[in-house]
Amino acid sequence: MSNLNDIRKRRPAQPDLVVNAKERIYADIRSYKLRELRKAQNKTQVEMAQELDVSQNRISKLENGEIDRAQIDTIRRYVESLGGSLNVEATFGDTVFKIA
Numbered sequence: 179m180s181n182l183n184d185i186r187k188r189r190p191a192q193p194d195l196v197v198n199a200k201e202r203i204y205a206d207i208r209s210y211k212l213r214e215l216r217k218a219q220n221k222t223q224v225e226m227a228q229e230l231d232v233s234q235n236r237i238s239k240l241e242n243g244e245i246d247r248a249q250i251d252t253i254r255r256y257v258e259s260l261g262g263s264l265n266v267e268a269t270f271g272d273t274v275f276k277i278a
Contacts, residue, residue, distance in 0.1 A: 205243045213241040215260050230255045250278060 216226060223241070227234040232252060240248050240256060254264040266278040 202243070205245055208245055209241050209243045212245075212256065215262075216241070219260055221260075226256065226259065229259050254278070 216223075221229075223234045223237040226237045230237070230252065236248075236252065237256075240252070245253065250264075250266060257264045264278065265276065268275045268277055
């Protein structure tokens with residue numbers, strides 16, 4: 179019978195895979211929250227797409243984890259159409275700059 183140390187020796191951790199998996203999970207969580215905010219306001223993806231002048235497919239992608247590929251303007255308009263505001267910041271050490 180193998181113990182945990184034996185298994186770790188045969189299959190060592192791969193930190194890069196762990197980081198990638200975490201990033202995908204966090205993207206899914208962010209997307210889920212956006213989708214839930216839209217649904218709470220009884221708006222469909224089609225209605226959001228018409229409001230933002232984008233395709234329904236674009237809204238679907240945004241709500242299914244492709245936030246990193248979306249344009250900031252699209253995300254900003256999405257958030258604002260739900261009554262929120264978008265803040266974009268850049269952090270350099272202890273210094274934070276508001277970009278948008």
